Amino acid sequence: MFGEIMREITSFESIDELLTDGGWEFDVDNSTDDLATWFYPPSGIDTEDETVETVTRIWVGADSEDVDDSDLEWHVIFVGAGDGAIDYIFSAESLVENLLTIEAYRLGDAEPDFQG
Template sequence: MSKRGDAKKARRRKRLGGTRRVPDAIVAQLSAIPDGIVADLAEFDERITARDWTFDEEQSDDDYAVWFFEPSGAQVDDGLPVTSLWLDAAEDGAIVRVVLVGTTTPHPFTHAQLFEHLEAIETYRNGDPVPEFG
Protein backbone atom coordinates (compact mmCIF):
# COMPACT_ATOMS: atom_id res chain seq x y z
CA MET A 1 0.00 0.00 0.00
CA SER A 2 1.25 3.53 -0.72
CA LYS A 3 2.39 5.95 1.96
CA ARG A 4 -0.59 8.13 1.18
CA GLY A 5 -2.92 5.14 1.51
CA ASP A 6 -1.33 4.19 4.84
CA ALA A 7 -1.81 7.72 6.14
CA LYS A 8 -5.43 7.76 4.98
CA LYS A 9 -6.07 4.39 6.62
CA ALA A 10 -4.51 5.62 9.88
CA ARG A 11 -6.67 8.76 9.89
CA ARG A 12 -9.78 6.65 9.33
CA ARG A 13 -8.84 4.28 12.15
CA LYS A 14 -8.32 7.21 14.48
CA ARG A 15 -11.59 8.86 13.47
CA LEU A 16 -13.63 5.67 13.90
CA GLY A 17 -11.93 4.19 16.91
CA GLY A 18 -10.70 7.15 18.87
CA THR A 19 -7.19 7.23 20.24
CA ARG A 20 -5.51 3.85 20.11
CA ARG A 21 -3.55 2.55 23.06
CA VAL A 22 -0.88 -0.12 23.02
CA PRO A 23 -2.91 -3.28 22.45
CA ASP A 24 -2.90 -5.93 25.16
CA ALA A 25 -1.31 -8.36 22.69
CA ILE A 26 1.75 -6.13 22.29
CA VAL A 27 2.04 -5.65 26.06
CA ALA A 28 1.78 -9.44 26.46
CA GLN A 29 4.58 -9.95 23.93
CA LEU A 30 6.71 -7.63 26.02
CA SER A 31 6.07 -9.65 29.18
CA ALA A 32 9.53 -11.20 28.97
CA ILE A 33 10.90 -7.72 29.62
CA PRO A 34 11.16 -6.73 33.30
CA ASP A 35 7.89 -5.41 34.77
CA GLY A 36 9.21 -1.88 35.34
CA ILE A 37 9.94 -1.45 31.65
CA VAL A 38 6.45 -2.62 30.61
CA ALA A 39 4.97 -0.17 33.14
CA ASP A 40 7.17 2.55 31.66
CA LEU A 41 5.88 1.64 28.18
CA ALA A 42 2.27 1.98 29.32
CA GLU A 43 3.04 5.32 31.01
CA PHE A 44 4.89 6.52 27.89
CA ASP A 45 1.93 5.51 25.73
CA GLU A 46 -0.52 7.40 27.94
CA ARG A 47 1.65 10.50 27.94
CA ILE A 48 2.27 10.53 24.20
CA THR A 49 -1.27 9.66 23.09
CA ALA A 50 -2.60 12.46 25.31
CA ARG A 51 -0.72 14.76 22.91
CA ASP A 52 -2.49 13.30 19.82
CA TRP A 53 0.15 10.73 18.88
CA THR A 54 -1.31 7.46 17.61
CA PHE A 55 0.04 4.00 18.34
CA ASP A 56 0.82 2.34 15.00
CA GLU A 57 -0.43 -1.22 15.24
CA GLU A 58 0.68 -2.09 11.71
CA GLN A 59 4.31 -1.01 12.14
CA SER A 60 4.74 -2.19 15.74
CA ASP A 61 5.90 -5.74 16.41
CA ASP A 62 7.91 -7.77 18.92
CA ASP A 63 10.94 -5.56 18.32
CA TYR A 64 9.50 -2.05 18.02
CA ALA A 65 6.65 0.03 19.44
CA VAL A 66 5.82 2.81 16.96
CA TRP A 67 3.70 5.98 17.20
CA PHE A 68 2.98 8.68 14.61
CA PHE A 69 1.83 12.30 14.81
CA GLU A 70 -1.01 12.57 12.32
CA PRO A 71 -1.21 16.41 12.27
CA SER A 72 2.27 16.42 10.68
CA GLY A 73 1.17 14.26 7.75
CA ALA A 74 2.06 15.41 4.26
CA GLN A 75 2.41 14.05 0.77
CA VAL A 76 6.16 13.69 0.39
CA ASP A 77 8.50 12.62 -2.40
CA ASP A 78 11.05 11.18 0.00
CA GLY A 79 11.09 10.22 3.65
CA LEU A 80 8.21 9.41 5.97
CA PRO A 81 4.75 10.84 5.25
CA VAL A 82 4.24 11.59 8.95
CA THR A 83 6.48 12.32 11.95
CA SER A 84 7.07 9.03 13.76
CA LEU A 85 8.79 7.78 16.86
CA TRP A 86 9.65 4.32 18.09
CA LEU A 87 11.07 2.40 21.00
CA ASP A 88 13.36 -0.57 20.39
CA ALA A 89 12.84 -3.63 22.61
CA ALA A 90 16.55 -4.49 22.24
CA GLU A 91 17.30 -1.23 24.10
CA ASP A 92 14.50 -1.88 26.65
CA GLY A 93 12.76 1.21 25.24
CA ALA A 94 15.32 3.51 26.86
CA ILE A 95 15.97 5.46 23.64
CA VAL A 96 13.21 7.13 21.65
CA ARG A 97 14.03 7.55 17.98
CA VAL A 98 12.18 10.26 16.06
CA VAL A 99 12.01 10.70 12.28
CA LEU A 100 10.44 13.96 11.15
CA VAL A 101 7.95 14.04 8.27
CA GLY A 102 9.68 14.16 4.87
CA THR A 103 13.01 13.00 6.30
CA THR A 104 14.79 9.71 6.92
CA THR A 105 17.26 10.69 9.66
CA PRO A 106 16.45 9.28 13.10
CA HIS A 107 17.02 11.58 16.07
CA PRO A 108 17.69 9.64 19.30
CA PHE A 109 16.41 10.99 22.64
CA THR A 110 16.14 9.79 26.19
CA HIS A 111 12.55 9.99 27.45
CA ALA A 112 13.33 13.22 29.34
CA GLN A 113 14.98 14.77 26.26
CA LEU A 114 12.03 13.79 24.07
CA PHE A 115 9.56 15.62 26.26
CA GLU A 116 11.88 18.65 26.38
CA HIS A 117 11.86 18.81 22.55
CA LEU A 118 8.36 17.48 21.89
CA GLU A 119 6.81 20.84 21.05
CA ALA A 120 9.46 21.51 18.37
CA ILE A 121 8.94 17.98 17.02
CA GLU A 122 5.15 18.38 16.90
CA THR A 123 5.24 21.80 15.23
CA TYR A 124 7.72 20.68 12.54
CA ARG A 125 6.16 20.41 9.09
CA ASN A 126 7.53 19.02 5.85
CA GLY A 127 9.93 21.52 4.29
CA ASP A 128 10.61 23.47 7.49
CA PRO A 129 14.22 23.77 8.64
CA VAL A 130 14.98 20.75 10.83
CA PRO A 131 15.17 21.85 14.47
CA GLU A 132 18.48 21.56 16.28
CA PHE A 133 18.11 19.25 19.23
CA GLY A 134 21.35 20.21 21.04
Protein backbone atom coordinates in the same frame (compact mmCIF):
# COMPACT_ATOMS: atom_id res chain seq x y z
CA MET B 1 12.55 11.80 45.28
CA PHE B 2 13.21 13.72 42.03
CA GLY B 3 14.73 10.54 40.54
CA GLU B 4 11.62 8.53 41.38
CA ILE B 5 9.34 11.15 39.84
CA MET B 6 11.49 11.31 36.68
CA ARG B 7 11.48 7.50 36.34
CA GLU B 8 7.70 7.50 36.61
CA ILE B 9 7.28 10.29 34.06
CA THR B 10 9.69 8.66 31.61
CA SER B 11 8.42 5.09 31.88
CA PHE B 12 7.28 3.45 28.66
CA GLU B 13 3.66 3.51 29.81
CA SER B 14 3.80 7.19 30.77
CA ILE B 15 5.32 8.20 27.45
CA ASP B 16 2.75 6.13 25.57
CA GLU B 17 0.00 7.94 27.49
CA LEU B 18 1.63 11.34 26.88
CA LEU B 19 1.87 10.65 23.15
CA THR B 20 -1.64 9.29 22.66
CA ASP B 21 -3.20 12.02 24.82
CA GLY B 22 -1.31 14.55 22.65
CA GLY B 23 -2.78 13.31 19.37
CA TRP B 24 -0.16 10.71 18.40
CA GLU B 25 -1.54 7.42 17.14
CA PHE B 26 -0.07 4.06 18.05
CA ASP B 27 0.82 2.38 14.77
CA VAL B 28 -0.60 -1.12 15.11
CA ASP B 29 0.40 -2.07 11.54
CA ASN B 30 4.11 -1.27 12.01
CA SER B 31 4.58 -2.24 15.66
CA THR B 32 5.81 -5.68 16.71
CA ASP B 33 6.73 -7.48 19.92
CA ASP B 34 10.17 -5.81 19.71
CA LEU B 35 9.21 -2.41 18.30
CA ALA B 36 6.56 0.17 19.18
CA THR B 37 5.86 3.11 16.90
CA TRP B 38 3.56 6.14 16.95
CA PHE B 39 2.83 8.69 14.24
CA TYR B 40 1.62 12.29 14.39
CA PRO B 41 -1.29 12.81 11.97
CA PRO B 42 -1.15 16.65 11.99
CA SER B 43 2.30 16.42 10.34
CA GLY B 44 1.05 14.27 7.48
CA ILE B 45 1.58 14.87 3.79
CA ASP B 46 0.23 13.22 0.64
CA THR B 47 2.79 11.70 -1.70
CA GLU B 48 2.98 8.84 -4.15
CA ASP B 49 6.66 8.30 -3.29
CA GLU B 50 6.76 5.23 -1.05
CA THR B 51 10.36 6.02 -0.01
CA VAL B 52 9.29 9.22 1.78
CA GLU B 53 7.96 9.21 5.34
CA THR B 54 4.45 10.71 5.21
CA VAL B 55 4.23 11.60 8.91
CA THR B 56 6.54 12.39 11.80
CA ARG B 57 7.13 9.14 13.62
CA ILE B 58 8.49 8.08 17.02
CA TRP B 59 9.65 4.54 17.61
CA VAL B 60 11.33 2.59 20.37
CA GLY B 61 12.65 -0.95 20.45
CA ALA B 62 14.04 -3.22 23.10
CA ASP B 63 16.58 -5.95 22.50
CA SER B 64 15.65 -7.69 25.73
CA GLU B 65 12.92 -7.72 28.36
CA ASP B 66 15.70 -6.93 30.86
CA VAL B 67 16.12 -3.41 29.46
CA ASP B 68 15.08 -0.74 31.95
CA ASP B 69 12.71 1.94 30.58
CA SER B 70 15.26 4.62 31.45
CA ASP B 71 17.76 2.98 29.07
CA LEU B 72 15.43 2.92 26.07
CA GLU B 73 16.40 4.96 23.03
CA TRP B 74 13.50 6.88 21.49
CA HIS B 75 13.89 7.55 17.76
CA VAL B 76 12.27 10.36 15.79
CA ILE B 77 11.98 10.46 12.02
CA PHE B 78 10.44 13.61 10.58
CA VAL B 79 7.84 13.82 7.86
CA GLY B 80 9.50 13.94 4.44
CA ALA B 81 12.44 11.77 5.48
CA GLY B 82 13.79 9.47 2.83
CA ASP B 83 16.83 7.27 2.38
CA GLY B 84 19.75 8.63 4.36
CA ALA B 85 17.58 10.89 6.52
CA ILE B 86 18.55 11.73 10.08
CA ASP B 87 17.17 9.42 12.74
CA TYR B 88 17.17 11.59 15.89
CA ILE B 89 17.74 9.59 19.07
CA PHE B 90 16.56 10.74 22.49
CA SER B 91 16.55 9.47 26.04
CA ALA B 92 13.05 9.30 27.51
CA GLU B 93 13.66 12.51 29.48
CA SER B 94 14.97 14.35 26.43
CA LEU B 95 12.04 13.16 24.29
CA VAL B 96 9.59 14.61 26.81
CA GLU B 97 11.55 17.89 26.95
CA ASN B 98 11.55 18.19 23.14
CA LEU B 99 8.10 16.83 22.32
CA LEU B 100 6.54 20.21 21.50
CA THR B 101 9.41 20.97 19.11
CA ILE B 102 8.94 17.57 17.45
CA GLU B 103 5.20 18.09 17.11
CA ALA B 104 5.64 21.57 15.64
CA TYR B 105 7.87 20.36 12.77
CA ARG B 106 6.33 20.41 9.30
CA LEU B 107 7.80 19.44 5.95
CA GLY B 108 10.09 22.20 4.72
CA ASP B 109 10.82 23.66 8.15
CA ALA B 110 14.41 24.27 9.22
CA GLU B 111 16.06 21.55 11.27
CA PRO B 112 14.70 21.80 14.83
CA ASP B 113 16.82 23.15 17.65
CA PHE B 114 16.51 20.58 20.45
CA GLN B 115 16.97 21.23 24.16
CA GLY B 116 19.39 19.21 26.24
